[in-house]
Each structure stands twice: as C-alpha cells, then as structure tokens.
Amino acid sequence: MDKLNLPTLVATPFFKRQSAYAQHNLPGSSGNPSGDQFISSVSRPNITNVHFAGLKLDPKGEFEIDLDDATLDDIINNKMRTTTFDIPDAVYAQLSPGNQKALIHMVRAAKILDSVFLKQDHPDNIRAKRLLEKAAAAGNETARKALMLFTLHNGIEGVNMYTPQSEPLRLFKNKQLQPGKGFYPQDLTKAELIKYILAHPEQASSILSNNTIVRRQGKRLVAIPYSVAFRREFEAAAKELLLAEKATDHAGLKEYLRWQAQALVNDSDPEMAFKSDRSWINLEDSPLEFTIGRESYEDRMSSDVATDPAVAKVLKELGIKAKSKDSIGVRVGIVNKDSYAIISQYRQHLEDFAKHNALLAPFVQTNSTPGQADGKMTFADVDLVAYTGDYAAIRGGTTVAQNLPNDDKLAPQLNAGSRLVFHRSVRQSVDPAREQKFKDALIDPSQQAYYQPDAMFRFVVGHEIAHSLGPKQTVDGRDKKAALGQYGDMLEENKADLISLVMTGYFVQTGVLTQDQANAIYLTWAAGELPFKQPSLDEAHRARSIMQLNYLREKGAIKIEPGGKLSIVPDKMPVAAEQMLKEVIQLQQSGDVSAAEKFVKYYAAWNDTLQYIADEQNKLHPKLYRYINQPFAKKLLAKQVDSSLT
Numbered sequence: 001m002d003k004l005n006l007p008t009l010v011a012t013p014f015f016k017r018q019s020a021y022a023q024h025n026l027p028g029s030s031g032n033p034s035g036d037q038f039i040s041s042v043s044r045p046n047i048t049n050v051h052f053a054g055l056k057l058d059p060k061g062e063f064e065i066d067l068d069d070a071t072l073d074d075i076i077n078n079k080m081r082t083t084t085f086d087i088p089d090a091v092y093a094q095l096s097p098g099n100q101k102a103l104i105h106m107v108r109a110a111k112i113l114d115s116v117f118l119k120q121d122h123p124d125n126i127r128a129k130r131l132l133e134k135a136a137a138a139g140n141e142t143a144r145k146a147l148m149l150f151t152l153h154n155g156i157e158g159v160n161m162y163t164p165q166s167e168p169l170r171l172f173k174n175k176q177l178q179p180g181k182g183f184y185p186q187d188l189t190k191a192e193l194i195k196y197i198l199a200h201p202e203q204a205s206s207i208l209s210n211n212t213i214v215r216r217q218g219k220r221l222v223a224i225p226y227s228v229a230f231r232r233e234f235e236a237a238a239k240e241l242l243l244a245e246k247a248t249d250h251a252g253l254k255e256y257l258r259w260q261a262q263a264l265v266n267d268s269d270p271e272m273a274f275k276s277d278r279s280w281i282n283l284e285d286s287p288l289e290f291t292i293g294r295e296s297y298e299d300r301m302s303s304d305v306a307t308d309p310a311v312a313k314v315l316k317e318l319g320i321k322a323k324s325k326d327s328i329g330v331r332v333g334i335v336n337k338d339s340y341a342i343i344s345q346y347r348q349h350l351e352d353f354a355k356h357n358a359l360l361a362p363f364v365q366t367n368s369t370p371g372q373a374d375g376k377m378t379f380a381d382v383d384l385v386a387y388t389g390d391y392a393a394i395r396g397g398t399t400v401a402q403n404l405p406n407d408d409k410l411a412p413q414l415n416a417g418s419r420l421v422f423h424r425s426v427r428q429s430v431d432p433a434r435e436q437k438f439k440d441a442l443i444d445p446s447q448q449a450y451y452q453p454d455a456m457f458r459f460v461v462g463h464e465i466a467h468s469l470g471p472k473q474t475v476d477g478r479d480k481k482a483a484l485g486q487y488g489d490m491l492e493e494n495k496a497d498l499i500s501l502v503m504t505g506y507f508v509q510t511g512v513l514t515q516d517q518a519n520a521i522y523l524t525w526a527a528g529e530l531p532f533k534q535p536s537l538d539e540a541h542r543a544r545s546i547m548q549l550n551y552l553r554e555k556g557a558i559k560i561e562p563g564g565k566l567s568i569v570p571d572k573m574p575v576a577a578e579q580m581l582k583e584v585i586q587l588q589q590s591g592d593v594s595a596a597e598k599f600v601k602y603y604a605a606w607n608d609t610l611q612y613i614a615d616e617q618n619k620l621h622p623k624l625y626r627y628i629n630q631p632f633a634k635k636l637l638a639k640q641v642d643s644s645l646t
Helices: 007-011 069-078 089-093 097-121 125-137 141-153 190-199 201-207 231-247 251-265 270-281 300-306 309-318 340-355 432-442 445-450 455-466 485-509 515-529 540-554 570-590 593-603 608-619 631-637
Strands: 080-084 157-160 167-170 212-217 220-225 288-295 327-336 377-389 401-404 418-423 625-629
Touching: 069 080, 069 141, 097 125, 097 231, 097 288, 097 327, 097 377, 097 631, 125 141, 141 157, 141 625, 190 201, 190 300, 190 309, 201 212, 201 220, 201 309, 231 251, 251 270, 251 288, 270 418, 288 377, 288 401, 300 309, 300 485, 327 418, 340 377, 340 455, 340 485, 377 631, 401 455, 418 455, 432 608, 445 515, 455 485, 455 515, 485 515, 485 540, 485 570, 485 593, 515 540, 515 570, 540 570, 540 593, 540 608, 570 593
Parallel strands: 080 625, 377 418
Antiparallel strands: 157 167, 212 220, 288 327, 327 377, 401 418
C-alpha cells in the first residue's frame, strides 16, 4: 500500500503499516416521510447532458424507472411508515464538548462508508442515486418519488412486501441484484465460479474470503482486498475516526477508535480486526456508540458455491474455511442507560442457564463468565443518530438489536466475547392504534392482556445473548453457517429465538421472572411471528418465523386455526422450543446441507392457517415499508469542526 495521506495515523503508536494483500421487526409509527433519509456517497461522478424524457434519466436510456407514478404514490402514501432517529438538543447538550465533536466525526465516517455498501450491493447504485438526485432537484416528480424508494432500500432493488410471495421490487428496467451482489462480476454464474475454483484451487481461499471483491482480469478472476477496492473511502473514514479519537474524553472509546481506524486500512491483517473488536467489546460505559458492522447475509454466491460437493471436497483437502462476503453497515448513537437493569439481569444469569441446559452445556467455556476479561459480553441501549450502509438498506424490516462480532470473526473464536447493542429508537416507534386493531383481529380475548410490546425487549435480549451459546462450528471444524449454505443464517437465527424461549422458561423456574412475565414474552413473540405473506427461503428471518410457528403448532404450544385467534399453552412453550432447538443444533453440528434443506422446507411449508393469518393481517392495511428519517445526523453534518489531526 502506498503511504497514506494521514500523517497522524502514521505517528500514533497504535497504527501499523502492512501490505494491503498480506455483517426483528417492530411496528413503526405511521405517517409519510418528512424529509430525505441521511445517506450520501463519497463518489460523485460527473453527470452531463441529462435529459428527462418520461421515466428515462439518461440519454442512453440505461436508467429507466420501472415503476409508474400511481405505484410510487401508493407505496409512499399508503404503505410506508417513518421511523425518525432524532435526538433532543438537551440530550446532546449533556455530552461533554469533546464527545459532541467526536459524535460529529463519527457521523461523517458513517456517511463516507455508506458508499462502500452501495458498491458492494450493485455496481450501478451510486450512478443511479446521483441521477435520481439530479433529476429530483430539477423538478422531476417521478424521480423525487423514486429517490425515496432508493433511500428506503439504499439501492436499486428492494423487496415487494405486498405480493402473495416475496419478490423483488426494482426501480429500473434491466437493473437487478445478482446472487453475488456487487461482490462478484455481474455476469459470473455459480456454475462458472465452481468450474474456476476447481481449476484454480490455489485461489479458493482469497475468492471465498469475507473481505475481498472478485473481478475479472482477462480470463482470470482476481480477489481484491476491501482495503484496496475501497481505499479512498476507508482512508477517509479512518481519518474521521482519528479526529473523533482526538476529541473524545472517554479513554476506552479513544482506544477503540484508534484500533478501528487501523482495522479499516489494514483489513488483510486479522490482528487489527481482532484488536478493534476486542476494544469495542470492552466499552462498558461509553457515552457514544460507533459500530462498523461486517455481516454476511447479502452474499448468496459464496455460500452456494462453497456447498457444491466438488468445491467442498477441495476446501476440506486444503483446510480452507469458506466465508460469505461481509457487507458494511454503520451505526452511530448516544448510549441510554434507562434499560440497563433488564439487560444486566439476563447477563447475570446467562452462564447458569447455559450450564444447566443439557443441549448447551457441552459448548460452555469454563472461562467465559460474562463480565470477566475472557468471553465477556457488554451491552448498550442506543438512541440512534445515523444508520448507513447495509443497516440503512431496509428491505424487509428494521433491526431492533445486534450481537456482534459474528462467529466467523476472530474475536469470538478467541473467546474475546461480544457486544450486544439495542436500538431503542426502533423498538419505541410503535403505533398504538394499529396495535389495538391487531389484537382484536388475531389474539384470543382471554390472552390479550399478555400482548405487551415492551415484553419483546426481554425476548430480544435473550435472542441476542443466545448467539453466544451453542456450537461455534461443525463437528469437523467448518464454519457452521457457510457449511449449511443458504440455510446457515436461517438456522442460526432460529437457534437464537428458541434459546430465548427456553431461557424464559428457565427464568420462571429460578424465580428471575414471574409466570405472567413469561406469558407476556411467549404471547408477544408468537404474535410477532404471524406472517403478512408467504416468504421465500431467501428471506432468512421471515422464513424462520414460519418454521417456528409450524413447529410449535405441531407440538401444541401455539394454537391458531383458520377462523380462529392466536393463543399459547404456557407450559408447553419452553418444552416445544427445546425440542426444536435440539434438531437445529444437530444440523449446525453436522453441517449437512441436504438435511438442513429437508428440515427447512418441511417446517417452512405454507398452509391454509398461515394464509388465513396473512389475509387477516392485510385487512388491517399494514404499512410494511420502513423509511428511516435521520434529521439529527443532517444537523451534525452542518456543524463546523476542526478537521486537522495535528
């Protein structure tokens, strides 16, 4: 790598130069969007001679909007709800002057890194966005409305939430997302990649790495590290993080920001990522939250190719653990301490629960006591300020919490622990009027008192903690998610849900929760599983909900029939959940993709009961699209701050 134009980066003892070659829905408030979402890109290509002929945004007709005004109006006016990430001035004023400045630089870094995801998602995302912005600024109403959908999905394609089965919602004709998104050449097929890896096994490790972009170079494929492919963005974001480090008065946050800046520009060095993650995990009392999420839910190509029998054999012989590509998402927020007592309660009892559960006890590390140096889990409940990249791509629902780093990263593998961040802004964006209509339509009157949206917070705490429990890899040492291909993420999320339900039952037995509290968790969770439509198997979160409903209905823990209403059998809920958990853990340990496929397809099968539920849900005219409005981030970006590292 050439010398960075960041002199202070080189000067700090934390910076290490190295060769560049060495990543739950909750109801949101109703209403129409009030302003553009905070999203921007670093790349600003020159756009000239743009003409607006109907829905065509460029002279060649490459970008032709594929949705008519009536469809756009219907989505925006009738099917979209807004969640606003805003911070009262009084809350911001409570931060120290240094942390106020640090927050501004964090938001700037988030803005810069948004363009990384746009490129990872589709090579034309940034050009499309700039054309839409230019056309909208010139008064083209169709472009203005299409830009709102682009902002909602943070890309050229989302999911049509209102068709009987989920299908793509595309903004442009002849533009669509591929299984390999922007991580692979757009014309590369699964069959071609399999053939190439078998012919060039020496490249398998770099091609099937979680932090490389694959491109064609003549007849060859080359894997380019993120730090090279996104060099300009990573260096610019690293500078902002060092400016934030310079400004903040919190020692732990300072350390983390220095390591995170290094990890961006040295992403080929696993030590940098490990130290960054470890210092982030240690942020027990930081006033601010900054997360660069690296999660692998978007890349289908890598997982599908890695599970091909011939490729899997080569990978095993060479000792290569294939990984899906990481999408970059960024979260910035102010930490709120109001709910810390509930979170601490779960952390306090986590290890005892795991040790007393026959399914989970074999995977418990003796030195993993939460709160100790090894295997620790820290928490933050965050009022969100900025949400960019993969996190801003709302193509299904908004996330209420995250437990990171994922198991494929070095920090959890070396038992450094994890960090659980809750999105307070998301879970509190509830429409009470719609909630009452939902209860009246689909919940048994005798159990409506158990439907308590606040109870979902406890369930989500259990779910996110549960990601740290259970098997870390297959019995033969493979990455458990990659080994199961497209079913890996679905089963991991399934595992977390089931452990949370089992944990709820255990907490009743041990007196941590009352039976009424548990019933509220069970019923509110089950109500949240009820579908609006038949999902595809590509939708890991929604498909896993169908699996769990069908399984627990089969075991008699959940009751609902066509024409009826939802009820739970409390004493059967943790028992049935544990039965399903046993089967899921067995699949994760085996890494048997054919067995996983059989299990998933059996329990994710659509039926008359599910169709009845979906029909009843849609009678309530739900607003399924979530638009994230981020006015406070815009306000911070307008502020002038010192941008010198010296």
